[in-house]
Amino acid sequence: MPEDPGIRVRSPLVELTLARVRELVREPEAVFWVFVFPILLAGILGLAFRSRPPEALPVAVVDGPSAAARLIALRAEPGLRPEVLAEPEARAALGRGRVVLVVQAGDPPAYTYDPTQPESRAARLAVDEALQRAAGRADAFTAGALEITEPGSRYVDFLVPGLLGMNLMGTGMWGVGFSLVVARNGKLLKRLVAAPARRSHLLAAQLLSRLIFLVPEAGALLLFACLLMGVPLRGSLLVLCGVSLLGAMAFTGLGLLTAARPRTIEGVSGIMNLVMVPMWVFSGIFFSTERFPAAIQPFIQALPLTALNDALRAVMLEGAGLAAVGSELLNLTLWGALSFAIALRIFRWQ
Amino acid sequence: MPEGALAVRCRGLVKRYGSVVAVNGLDLEVRGGECFGLLGPNGAGKTTTVEICEGLTQADAGEVFVLGETWQGDGLALRARLGVQLQETKFPERLKVREVIALFRSFYPRGRSVEETLALVQLQEKGDAFVKGLSGGQKQRLSLACALVGDPELLFLDEPTTGLDPQSRLSTWGIVEALKARGRTVLLTTHYMEEAARLCDRVAIVDHGRPIALGTPRELIASLGAEHVIEFAVEETAPAVSAETLRALPSVEGVAQEDGRWRLTVREVHRTVPALLAALAEGGAAVSHLTTHHATLEDVFVALTGRTLRDA
Numbered sequence: 001m002p003e004d005p006g007i008r009v010r011s012p013l014v015e016l017t018l019a020r021v022r023e024l025v026r027e028p029e030a031v032f033w034v035f036v037f038p039i040l041l042a043g044i045l046g047l048a049f050r051s052r053p054p055e056a057l058p059v060a061v062v063d064g065p066s067a068a069a070r071l072i073a074l075r076a077e078p079g080l081r082p083e084v085l086a087e088p089e090a091r092a093a094l095g096r097g098r099v100v101l102v103v104q105a106g107d108p109p110a111y112t113y114d115p116t117q118p119e120s121r122a123a124r125l126a127v128d129e130a131l132q133r134a135a136g137r138a139d140a141f142t143a144g145a146l147e148i149t150e151p152g153s154r155y156v157d158f159l160v161p162g163l164l165g166m167n168l169m170g171t172g173m174w175g176v177g178f179s180l181v182v183a184r185n186g187k188l189l190k191r192l193v194a195a196p197a198r199r200s201h202l203l204a205a206q207l208l209s210r211l212i213f214l215v216p217e218a219g220a221l222l223l224f225a226c227l228l229m230g231v232p233l234r235g236s237l238l239v240l241c242g243v244s245l246l247g248a249m250a251f252t253g254l255g256l257l258t259a260a261r262p263r264t265i266e267g268v269s270g271i272m273n274l275v276m277v278p279m280w281v282f283s284g285i286f287f288s289t290e291r292f293p294a295a296i297q298p299f300i301q302a303l304p305l306t307a308l309n310d311a312l313r314a315v316m317l318e319g320a321g322l323a324a325v326g327s328e329l330l331n332l333t334l335w336g337a338l339s340f341a342i343a344l345r346i347f348r349w350q
Numbered sequence: 351m352p353e354g355a356l357a358v359r360c361r362g363l364v365k366r367y368g369s370v371v372a373v374n375g376l377d378l379e380v381r382g383g384e385c386f387g388l389l390g391p392n393g394a395g396k397t398t399t400v401e402i403c404e405g406l407t408q409a410d411a412g413e414v415f416v417l418g419e420t421w422q423g424d425g426l427a428l429r430a431r432l433g434v435q436l437q438e439t440k441f442p443e444r445l446k447v448r449e450v451i452a453l454f455r456s457f458y459p460r461g462r463s464v465e466e467t468l469a470l471v472q473l474q475e476k477g478d479a480f481v482k483g484l485s486g487g488q489k490q491r492l493s494l495a496c497a498l499v500g501d502p503e504l505l506f507l508d509e510p511t512t513g514l515d516p517q518s519r520l521s522t523w524g525i526v527e528a529l530k531a532r533g534r535t536v537l538l539t540t541h542y543m544e545e546a547a548r549l550c551d552r553v554a555i556v557d558h559g560r561p562i563a564l565g566t567p568r569e570l571i572a573s574l575g576a577e578h579v580i581e582f583a584v585e586e587t588a589p590a591v592s593a594e595t596l597r598a599l600p601s602v603e604g605v606a607q608e609d610g611r612w613r614l615t616v617r618e619v620h621r622t623v624p625a626l627l628a629a630l631a632e633g634g635a636a637v638s639h640l641t642t643h644h645a646t647l648e649d650v651f652v653a654l655t656g657r658t659l660r661d662a
Contacts, residue, residue, distance in 0.1 A: 186440025
């Protein structure tokens with residue numbers, strides 16, 4: 001048999017995995033969506049929702065005999081930004097939301113404000129207190145103020161684990177689903193089976209290539225978030241890796257399941273969206289799942305992305321160990337194992 | 351594979367897709383060392399037949415022996431002895447030619463080196479090119495390379511030159527001829543009669559899922575009883591020409607008509623043509639078209655089915 005002694009023949013599993021890895025790293029768009037996009041999103045959203053010192057509330061004082069004295073009294077209050085306006089301008093400014101409260105010219109004054117707006121209500125309290133005090137009211141006591149600025153409670157701290165979960169879902173599902181459907185559609189799957197590729201190797205290569213990409217994919221986002229944005233990692237890095245790994249496997253299984261039957265990209269895209277859109281909405285990527293009504297909480301808690309996001313947040317923000325996220329890990333294991341098993345049974349090879 | 355032993359033996363193959371019968375009781379024997387062609391129009395059941403032989407499609411009835419074995423389970427051991435080229439496989443666009451061949455090489459327990467395979471299909475210079483950048487002919491040769499890299503005892507080629515430009519077709523033919531010269535068994539399907547005539551030791555003409563003729567290309571053409579074909583047509587306004595008149599002309603062996611065009615199979619063109627023209631002139635019919643050619647497998651198909659391969 002002609003066989004060059006110098007030529008090494010690798011195992012089919014290695015070759016199949018290598019092929020997947022090569023395909024992905026040679027696709028600039030894929031590299032952007034997998035590695036760059038989550039970092040950009042974390043950066044932009046982190047910047048947009050960064051914690052700011054409470055802003056002074058803009059209020060208007062209607063011009064009149066006592067306007068000057070009231071202006072001085074209100075300026076003494078750091079939470080207020082008063083200005084003197086003629087009555088029509090003051091009304092217009094309130095209407096447009098440029099000020100949140102108007103102090104009318106009469107004596108005693110009347111306040112025009114919108115009690116349904118929290119800022120308006122806060123302004124009423126502050127303005128009333130400042131004017132009462134200026135009019136000679138003595139405080140019964142002065143309460144101490146203990147302000148909370150807990151690190152790890154910023155929006156970006158909440159966001160980063162959610163983005164990591166979202167990314168693991170997206171790459172697991174798209175990465176596996178698309179490549180399989182493209183291969184089926186182009187008769188490559190059939191050809192690989194005809195050349196004697198083992199079916200188990202074809203699927204295992206998908207899993208392995210996902211594992212390989214998990215490291216740079218999660219690593220890039222976490223490095224960026226922890227080093228540049230100061231997002232805390234309170235739990236152990238090892239536990240975080242374990243949770244990410246299990247999450248990636250669960251979504252690879254779901255990706256296999258969604259790609260088990262469709263013959264076309266359009267077909268698989270529809271199913272992917274059907275599976276992923278609910279999780280984008282309900283699974284607490286951008287805001288807490290607790291905002292949804294209690295009636296649908298069992299559904300939300302059953303979703304694998306909810307479990308993954310909860311577990312990632314618990315480990316990163318609360319320093320949870322493996323035991324503390326046990327139920328989430330069980331959820332991910334079940335999703336992964338079930339979808340994998342079903343995918344294997346119903347998989348269309350040609 | 352011992353010379354003369356059967357590489358493929360099919361008995362009574364039947365395959366239905368819904369109400370469509372793709373293969374209808376087909377028998378087939380491919381001998382070791384020969385290049386066997388399934389020739390027929392699109393939809394004749396050639397691909398279905400080959401895919402049943404390749405173990406990719408399950409027949410509804412009939413039996414298949416490939417290299418003396420039947421398809422069971424995943425058939426990995428048997429597959430390792432076969433080379434399979436499907437119609438149009440889309441290889442991953444961002445892989446290099448060399449990488450695709452190495453990938454396929456890894457599935458076979460034994461076989462050729464990547465370099466040797468590249469040379470076999472004349473793609474040495476494209477080894478580091480991406481699949482994306484290959485021409486249609488080069489992609490087809492890559493596909494051939496993947497079928498050859500396991501050094502198969504039996505090679506299946508499903509329409510290996512469909513859609514290729516003439517030059518790529520010639521180079522593919524050259525590769526298959528080189529394989530034949532090395533005594534490899536090939537089963538190919540085609541709807542190009544010149545391809546079957548040039549490459550195949552034996553040809554089965556297939557129509558509506560069953561073989562309607564079997565033999566060497568020479569035998570099949572000889573079965574027409576005449577080696578030449580005259581095709582002619584007369585002006586539409588001309589009086590009708592009768593088949594009896596034509597059959598009575600010297601050296602005519604067969605008469606067929608399709609779309610107002612007559613087709614005569616004749617032994618000697620130089621005797622028939624003057625008599626034909628004289629007969630037409632006598633009947634008052636003006637000739638609008640007249641050609642002659644050596645009989646081909648296409649003429650065999652026409653004689654058997656009354657249709658051309660292209661129209662069928």
